[in-house]
Amino acid sequence: MSTELHHSSPALETGSATALLRFATAGSVDDGKSTLVGRLLHDSKSILTDQLEAVATASQNRGQEAPDLALLTDGLRAEREQGITIDVAYRYFATTRRRFILADTPGHVQYTRNMVTGASTAELAVVLVDARNGVVQQTRRHAAVAALLRVPHVVLAVNKMDLVDYAESAFAAIAEEFNAYAASLGVPDVTAIPISALAGDNVVEPSAHMDWYGGPTLLEHLETVPVGTDRSAEPARFPVQYVIRPQSGEHRDYRGYAGQLASGVLRTGDPVTVLPSGLSTTVAGIDVLGRQTDIAWAPQSVTVRLTDDIDVSRGDLIASGTPPEPTKDVLATVSHLHERPLRVGDKVLLKHTTRTVRAIVKEIPYRIDIDSLDRVPQPDSLQVNDIGQVVLRTAEPLALDPYAASRFTGSFLLIDQADGTTLTAGMAGEAF
Numbered sequence: 155m156s157t158e159l160h161h162s163s164p165a166l167e168t169g170s171a172t173a174l175l176r177f178a179t180a181g182s183v184d185d186g187k188s189t190l191v192g193r194l195l196h197d198s199k200s201i202l203t204d205q206l207e208a209v210a211t212a213s214q215n216r217g218q219e220a221p222d223l224a225l226l227t228d229g230l231r232a233e234r235e236q237g238i239t240i241d242v243a244y245r246y247f248a249t250t251r252r253r254f255i256l257a258d259t260p261g262h263v264q265y266t267r268n269m270v271t272g273a274s275t276a277e278l279a280v281v282l283v284d285a286r287n288g289v290v291q292q293t294r295r296h297a298a299v300a301a302l303l304r305v306p307h308v309v310l311a312v313n314k315m316d317l318v319d320y321a322e323s324a325f326a327a328i329a330e331e332f333n334a335y336a337a338s339l340g341v342p343d344v345t346a347i348p349i350s351a352l353a354g355d356n357v358v359e360p361s362a363h364m365d366w367y368g369g370p371t372l373l374e375h376l377e378t379v380p381v382g383t384d385r386s387a388e389p390a391r392f393p394v395q396y397v398i399r400p401q402s403g404e405h406r407d408y409r410g411y412a413g414q415l416a417s418g419v420l421r422t423g424d425p426v427t428v429l430p431s432g433l434s435t436t437v438a439g440i441d442v443l444g445r446q447t448d449i450a451w452a453p454q455s456v457t458v459r460l461t462d463d464i465d466v467s468r469g470d471l472i473a474s475g476t477p478p479e480p481t482k483d484v485l486a487t488v489s490h491l492h493e494r495p496l497r498v499g500d501k502v503l504l505k506h507t508t509r510t511v512r513a514i515v516k517e518i519p520y521r522i523d524i525d526s527l528d529r530v531p532q533p534d535s536l537q538v539n540d541i542g543q544v545v546l547r548t549a550e551p552l553a554l555d556p557y558a559a560s561r562f563t564g565s566f567l568l569i570d571q572a573d574g575t576t577l578t579a580g581m582a583g584e585a586f
Contacts, residue, residue: 173381178257178272178305181282182292186313190282190351190372191245191258197358198249198373251377269299270489270579274565278307278379280372281332285318285348288328294335295524295539301339302487302541302581304561307379308336310346311372316353320363338527345379347372388452389475390418390426391555391563393507394468398457410441410457411466413508416562418474419451420458428464429471429553430480435462452562469509471553471563478563480551484513486580487557488536488544488568495535496544496568496578503569504580506552513568517545536578544580557581 181187245256257272273279279300283293300308310332318324329346336344347356348367355361358373370378395413420426424437439459440450450456458472466472484504490496496515504513520529521542536542546568557564568578 173251174253174255175278175376175379175381176255176257176276177278177280177376178259178269178276179280179282180259180269180273180296180299181311181313182284182287182290185282185284185287186351187258187282190280190311190313190349190357191256193351193354193357194256194373195245195247197354198247249373249377252381254376269296270303270491273300273303273305274561274579276303276305277381278309278376279305280309280311282311282313283328283332285312285314285324285328289331289335291525293332297332297336297341298339298522298524298527298541299489301336301341302489304558305341307343307345308341309372309375310344312346312348313351315348315355315361315364316350320348320355320361322364322366325367345369345375347375388417388560389473389477390420390424390452391416391560392420392426392458392472393509393563394466394470394472395508397467408459409463410459411470411472412455412457414455415450415452416507417452417560419449420456420474422448424474426460426472426474427477428460428466429473429477430551431465431470432477432480433462433464435460435464437461469507471507471509473553478553478555480553482548482551484546484548484552484554484580484582485584486544486546486566486582487584488542488578488580490536490538490540490542490578492570492575492577493538494570494577495537497535501571502577503571504546504548504552504566505569506554506566507563509552510569511552512549512571513546515544516547519543519545543584544578554582556583558583 179187179191243258245258247254257276259269259272281293281296281300283289297308310329312325312328315325325348332346333344347369348364349356349372351357355363356367356371358371360371392415393413394411398408398410398412400408420437420440422437422439425434426437427434437458438461440447441457442450442454498515498518500515502513502515504511518533518536520531521533521536521540523530533542555563564582566580567576568580569575570577
């Protein structure tokens with residue numbers, strides 16, 4: 155999960171043809187996720203003719219009568235041979251109503267951690283289930299990750315309805331069970347849609363086999379779901395990435411702080427606080443692509459100039475409004491991503507926005523049981539794919555917002571000091 159996240163600007167979040175929706179897909183192995191993504195791309199006419207011809211040829215060589223749309227998405231050779239998705243792949247497509255960035259995440263339990271990457275910037279998650287199997291442990295895990303990452307909208311896509319004779323009762327039972335579980339997680343919005351990715355039912359075109367269903371197709375829902383949190387309404391948070399001091403004849407006294415505005419709006423004249431020092435000043439000017447402007451909004455990349463000549467360096471946070479209180483004691487909910495367990499006493503690097511500090515794992519208060527959502531107290535360690543709570547002590551103070559308040563400045567990564575491997579994705583504060 156990147157802590158330097160990228161979203162569309164307010165100008166794009168209007169519901170118009172230029173609006174952008176970032177969404178992630180997740181499902182267990184053989185639930186038909188690759189076929190669903192292929193069907194979405196095919197039926198929305200987002201595939202080039204030569205791509206379709208290549209898929210048709212490959213399918214014929216396998217002895218298949220119809221084109222295997224899963225081949226459109228399972229691009230790696232290892233994926234094609236195993237029939238599973240291994241890594242997160244990003245697909246870009248558009249309709250007349252909206253543009254989409256799709257994070258296609260693996261379904262195999264071994265790669266659940268990859269969903270954290272794909273869903274960290276998503277505004278919607280499509281959780282796929284097989285109508286014959288219903289809600290399984292991996293379904294619960296995907297729902298828990300979506301809730302943990304505060305994904306605003308979740309779609310339950312009940313696939314392979316053709317294999318249960320398009321029975322409404324089968325769909326209703328799965329939807330009821332999933333909705334109850336999602337409610338216990340605090341997921342704010344769930345939409346259940348019965349589909350057959352293979353046959354195309356309710357993916358792009360309405361199904362002729364399920365007249366009992368009166369809701370939207372999957373694509374209709376993706377085109378109309380509300381897009382974009384109003385990041386401009388949040389307090390401004392500007393992690394400093396680079397200090398610019400040309401010291402040339404033309405710009406002898408220039409001192410600017412470059413980076414990407416993580417949230418909110420900055421204007422010339424705004425009072426701001428520099429963290430972790432806590433020094434206060436005002437915005438003297440804002441430069442975008444070498445030109446002065448009076449205003450900047452997330453997620454623009456800008457250079458900020460300050461009124462006072464104070465000590466500001468890479469990793470500092472320029473904040474407006476009520477700034478977060480810098481602390482060396484971090485309580486966080488985490489998803490452990492690496493095969494190497496995370497244990498009390500482990501020394502790690504903590505990367506928060508542009509700041510990286512040394513830290514130690516002081517305590518693991520609990521691990522979450524994915525099936526029951528019970529808290530298993532004081533586990534010996536967190537294993538790969540585990541979700542739990544940790545207490546960290548950092549060598550230097552950090553200005554973390556609660557993740558519930560900001561997905562951007564409330565997230566961080568734990569990194570192996572020795573080789574730079576990403577170990578754990580963290581969300582400041584309580585999870586559910």
